[in-house]
Amino acid sequence: MAASLRDVRLTDHVWLVGSGGAGFSITHPRDCHVYLIMSGGDAVLIDSGAGIETEPILAEIERAGAGALVSRIVITHAHADHSGGAAELGRVLGATVYASAEVAGYLREGDAEKASFDVMQGPGGYPDDYRFRSCAVDGELTDGERLAVGELELEVLSTPGHSSGHLAFLLHRPGGTDLFSGDAAFAQGRILLQDLWDCSVRESTRTIRRLAALKPDGLYPGHGLFAVRDGWHHLYSAMEEIQSGLPPRQLTF
Numbered sequence: 459m460a461a462s463l464r465d466v467r468l469t470d471h472v473w474l475v476g477s478g479g480a481g482f483s484i485t486h487p488r489d490c491h492v493y494l495i496m497s498g499g500d501a502v503l504i505d506s507g508a509g510i511e512t513e514p515i516l517a518e519i520e521r522a523g524a525g526a527l528v529s530r531i532v533i534t535h536a537h538a539d540h541s542g543g544a545a546e547l548g549r550v551l552g553a554t555v556y557a558s559a560e561v562a563g564y565l566r567e568g569d570a571e572k573a574s575f576d577v578m579q580g581p582g583g584y585p586d587d588y589r590f591r592s593c594a595v596d597g598e599l600t601d602g603e604r605l606a607v608g609e610l611e612l613e614v615l616s617t618p619g620h621s622s623g624h625l626a627f628l629l630h631r632p633g634g635t636d637l638f639s640g641d642a643a644f645a646q647g648r649i650l651l652q653d654l655w656d657c658s659v660r661e662s663t664r665t666i667r668r669l670a671a672l673k674p675d676g677l678y679p680g681h682g683l684f685a686v687r688d689g690w691h692h693l694y695s696a697m698e699e700i701q702s703g704l705p706p707r708q709l710t711f
């Protein structure tokens with residue numbers, strides 16, 4: 459039996475319940491980081507993994523003691539490693555699914571082209587028998603909206619660039635803020651630009667400027683490393699490159 463990280467509690471309010479090969483290999487290799495935020499008898503999932511294997515994520519949610527508490531799943535963007543598990547996790551947990559209006563449209567339609575799934579399948583990508591499926595999205599989130607999670611608040615931020623309709627989430631908790639940046643910004647000042655229809659260097663650098671100005675304490679991206687403190691420092695290193703006229707460096711897996 460392969461070894462595995464388990465019960466990954468990051469802070470008083472945040473657990474890592476999913477993470478694939480571009481992370482800490484807790485769950486299926488294709489999964490993005492799936493974060494659980496829990497407070498005062500309520501819990502929210504940020505992103506849902508690829509949905510190829512949802513049981514390991516559900517097991518981590520159980521271990522965190524949130525099995526019956528997850529009321530909502532919020533999706534950062536339509537890419538399948540972030541959104542593919544939403545339908546199944548929502549069904550099993552009895553949770554409602556939220557995304558930006560644009561991403562909600564792609565998920566409801568199961569629009570593989572708009573989610574750039576068609577170009578990510580095949581050699582080096584998603585397995586041939588894996589399909590991008592439609593998902594019922596219960597609510598559409600807009601910039602500036604705040605969701606209550608127990609005693610905490612999760613602020614919705616429109617953060618296009620990596621993909622269109624991308625959202626990030628800023629958690630307001632006692633003593634500071636934590637930024638859940640999806641694929642808009644990564645640790646060590648990295649970003650992720652890909653040869654996809656809706657990826658934009660200009661929008662991406664604009665988004666980094668906005669996120670850096672928030673000066674978040676924690677930084678929890680969709681892949682790779684995270685920072686439980688001094689998260690802003692990572693965004694400032696991206697800003698150094700932007701100020702010199704260059705896009706920040708790419709995340710490498």
Ligand SMILES: [Zn+2]
Binds near residue numbers: 620641
């Ligand atoms: Zn992505």
